[in-house]
Amino acid sequence: MIQNLISLSLRNKFFVLLIAAALFGWGVYSVQSNKVDAIPDLSENQVIVFTEWMGRSPQIIEDQITYPLVTNLQGLPKVKYVRGASMFGMSFIYVIFNDDVDIYWARQRVLERLSSATSILPSGVTATLGPDGTGVGHILWYALDAPEMDLGEQRAVQDWYIKFALQNVPGVSEVASFGGFEKQYQVTVDPNKLTYFGLSVPEVIQSIRNNNNEAGGRKFELSDIGYIIKTTGYLKSIHDIEEISLKTENTTPVRIKDVATVQMTGETRLGIFDYNGEGEAVGGIIVMRYGENADEVINKVKAKMEEVTKGLPEGMKFNIVYDRSGLIEESISSIKRTLIEEMIVVSLVVILFLFHWRSAISIIIQIPITIATSFILLNAFGISSNIMSLTGIALAIGVIVDNGIIMAENSYRNLAIRQEELNKQLNP
Numbered sequence: 001m002i003q004n005l006i007s008l009s010l011r012n013k014f015f016v017l018l019i020a021a022a023l024f025g026w027g028v029y030s031v032q033s034n035k036v037d038a039i040p041d042l043s044e045n046q047v048i049v050f051t052e053w054m055g056r057s058p059q060i061i062e063d064q065i066t067y068p069l070v071t072n073l074q075g076l077p078k079v080k081y082v083r084g085a086s087m088f089g090m091s092f093i094y095v096i097f098n099d100d101v102d103i104y105w106a107r108q109r110v111l112e113r114l115s116s117a118t119s120i121l122p123s124g125v126t127a128t129l130g131p132d133g134t135g136v137g138h139i140l141w142y143a144l145d146a147p148e149m150d151l152g153e154q155r156a157v158q159d160w161y162i163k164f165a166l167q168n169v170p171g172v173s174e175v176a177s178f179g180g181f182e183k184q185y186q187v188t189v190d191p192n193k194l195t196y197f198g199l200s201v202p203e204v205i206q207s208i209r210n211n212n213n214e215a216g217g218r219k220f221e222l223s224d225i226g227y228i229i230k231t232t233g234y235l236k237s238i239h240d241i242e243e244i245s246l247k248t249e250n251t252t253p254v255r256i257k258d259v260a261t262v263q264m265t266g267e268t269r270l271g272i273f274d275y276n277g278e279g280e281a282v283g284g285i286i287v288m289r290y291g292e293n294a295d296e297v298i299n300k301v302k303a304k305m306e307e308v309t310k311g312l313p314e315g316m317k318f319n320i321v322y323d324r325s326g327l328i329e330e331s332i333s334s335i336k337r338t339l340i341e342e343m344i345v346v347s348l349v350v351i352l353f354l355f356h357w358r359s360a361i362s363i364i365i366q367i368p369i370t371i372a373t374s375f376i377l378l379n380a381f382g383i384s385s386n387i388m389s390l391t392g393i394a395l396a397i398g399v400i401v402d403n404g405i406i407m408a409e410n411s412y413r414n415l416a417i418r419q420e421e422l423n424k425q426l427n428p
């Protein structure tokens with residue numbers, strides 16, 4: 001088989017050179033289009049299901065949320081195993097699929113199963129899917145620099161302007177906000193006053209919900225002009241909440257301000273974000289989607305940040321805390337330099353040891369063609385250019401030329417034997 005292939009190649013030299021040139025050109029294109037990252041993504045093919053039920057202990061979360069969902073999700077096709085973790089007020093379930101399963105097909109299967117699992121969860125509890133990112137998807141962290149703004153205002157700008165803008169960048173799965181205070185209206189009831197007026201906490205909650213609503217009417221015509229009637233009832237200030245009526249006693253309304261204190265405050269926090277020891281800060285984490293080009297996504301996010309900066313409040317700017325593009329550039333440039341150095345050294349060694357330029361060129365030319373062709377396979381299997389994949393190519397350079405050296409030496413040996421036989425025939 002090998003002898004026939006060699007004979008066929010020798011008889012069709014032009015065709016072989018044409019194939020080699022085509023592979024080299026395809027390989028060069030693959031090098032340019034190959035995804036670039038600093039480290040390989042070795043995380044499992046998983047879908048995360050997150051459920052929140054604040055105020056409940058881990059044991060209650062385990063018994064009423066985690067265990068029912070784990071048992072419900074175990075029957076999914078192509079699932080290796082299902083893991084569950086319960087903590088105070090939160091449940092995390094990790095559905096691990098086979099490595100060859102498409103992640104979005106897996107997310108669709110999990111979502112279908114969750115739609116039928118609502119009945120087994122406590123009232124008001126909803127399970128949601130986590131972002132379609134991996135464990136190494138945190139490609140960029142940033143903090144907001146706004147000395148003239150308080151943490152609550154910074155967090156509002158982050159949640160209602162910056163986050164939505166950066167989530168539109170192609171390849172971004174999620175923009176996770178951190179730090180600062182999430183503004184909220186807080187109603188602190190006085191139990192003694194509730195008892196005095198004969199009210200309960202659920203009645204206060206229900207009254208606030210009923211008064212924070214809008215209702216539509218209908219359209220009517222007057223003097224050939226159409227009018228649309230609607231009621232505007234959304235709560236917009238502390239005063240609006242304080243004036244909500246809970247009940248009426250002897251024609252006198254009992255309002256929220258009579259039994260409680262209303263104030264603007266921040267949501268309870270489990271931690272803070274400190275920037276360089278200078279105090280608290282507000283920022284976000286850019287999470288990349290599965291299978292995206294990390295270097296390309298980071299560049300697009302930075303370009304979007306420059307556009308978003310034009311709409312930020314005066315004095316506010318971005319401070320990039322962690323940027324993987326620097327690590328990517330340093331890692332890839334280091335490996336590229338090593339590849340070039342190895343190619344030069346191997347080429348010199350081949351030339352010195354063979355000491356025949358035609359044989360040396362036939363061996364050296366295999367190095368760029370083989371390396372370029374390897375990127376075709378990297379793209380075919382969805383493997384990015386990273387430290388491990390490029391290091392593997394660098395280590396394989398010696399193996400690449402071994403075959404050519406052996407074939408060249410074997411050819412010289414057979415030619416020498418053939419020459420001796422001819423000499424014997426000519427000089428018996």
